[in-house]
Amino acid sequence: MVVDRSVEALNEACRSRGIRLTGQRKAISEVMARAQDHPSATDIHELVTRKHPRISLATVYRTLSVLRDAGIVEEHRFGEGRCHYELADGPHHDHLIDAETGQIVEFTDPEIERLQHAIAERLGYRLTGHKLELYGVRAGDADQG
Amino acid sequence: MVVDRSVEALNEACRSRGIRLTGQRKAISEVMARAQDHPSATDIHELVTRKHPRISLATVYRTLSVLRDAGIVEEHRFGEGRCHYELADGPHHDHLIDAETGQIVEFTDPEIERLQHAIAERLGYRLTGHKLELYGVRAGDADQG
DNA sequence: ACCTCAGTTGCGAATTGTTCGCAGCTGGTG
DNA sequence: CACCAGCTGCGAACAATTCGCAACTGAGGT
Structure with a gap:
């Protein structure tokens, strides 16, 4: 199901789309690349804080929106309130x-x-x-x- | 698709489940019975205010929850934030x-x-x-x- | 290596949709 | 007709997400 999960591939995908590569974005990509499940924005924020203690939840949301619009991640709204995210690096499922x-x-x-x-x-x-x-x-x- | 849309049928469904029939609830049932689309809670609230100018949005939400739990209405979360409601009086679709x-x-x-x-x-x-x-x-x- | 500036960030406040707490009201049963 | 569990309106609380803005920072050009 997963074609390529390396952080470098994600970074390259960003570069090729003119998305500026900041430390925060790289950290979020790293978290997404590692994720085996479908984390919510707060899940991702929590994980990213390990590397970037001062990263804002708003930045996580903004980055996820950018990656979503670029087709790099998919956003899902399962049942309840919050959104869940996953890499869009494989075939549709x-x-x-x-x-x-x-x-x-x-x-x-x-x-x-x-x-x-x-x-x-x-x-x-x-x-x-x-x-x-x-x-x-x-x-x-x-x-x- | 619609089996029975009469307000009386809805009221009876409530009675048979021990749901107390208040003026507000009857008005909400009436709106739902008439609805040809899939109104949101605020849509319903707006329509109900015609009959009950002082009805609270909270009451609409509470009533919809009651009806949902009783299997009388269905709650849908299409794409964006808010929920949409419809009578569950026909076959699944x-x-x-x-x-x-x-x-x-x-x-x-x-x-x-x-x-x-x-x-x-x-x-x-x-x-x-x-x-x-x-x-x-x-x-x-x-x-x- | 350094400058520059459009793009990015953190913060806290705003928004949106929904739920809660509580005091007062009311349907339906005896 | 009185009673009281259940219902209501109100405004505040909540949860998820977005916005406004001043400060900061990648990456391209020199």
Whole structure:
């Protein structure tokens, strides 16, 4: 799923798009590159403070917006209030959220992608984006009945 | 898509669940019954004020929560910040949001429902809920090139 | 190495959407 | 018709995100 997670690749992606490389941005890229989950802005802020104790949450938000607009990170709004972020460095995928633990599982399904386009077309629209989230509990777990 | 939209049916649904029927709640039910779109809490508040000029936005939120928990209305979080509400009085459907106008089109697709279950199963989960939103622009409109 | 300045940052305050605390009110039951 | 659990209005509290502004800093040119 991950094509290239090196910080240098992210920095290069920024340079190529004319995004100035500051210490804060490099630190955020580093955190994003390491992240195995889908951290929120405050999660990221907390992690980045290890390297940049005085970095502001606003800067984290601003940087994430810049990276989002550049197509380098993806922003997700799962269920509740806050946004979650992940690198957009692999092929498209959707998410299944464990309703009990909040754990997020990534998956792809070409069939469902195709269907979404077909549905939009059927309704007279050209698909420009979509959001598919599945919520579930681990099969065979205690809460079955 | 709509099975029964009469205010009396909603009131009865409340009574049968032990939800006390106040003037405010009846007015909110009335607004929801009439709504052809997917109004936000403030939309609903604004409409309800016609009948109850002193109703508080907090009451609207509280009532919507009560109705949501009772399974009488559904709460959606499309793209941006605020929640949108609709009666849960028909069969399940998903939404396509016009990326330009914000207009919401409802649709159902048994195939996609089936696929979602299949995917969850494949990942070792039992599907308990899902969210599918398509974003698109009207095909053949100006912004094609 | 140094200058320059547009772009970036930190701070705290503003915004937006939603919820809470509490004193007063009210539906529906006896 | 009285009672009281549950409901309401109000304004304040909250949470996530954005903004305004003065100070700072990368990276290109010299």
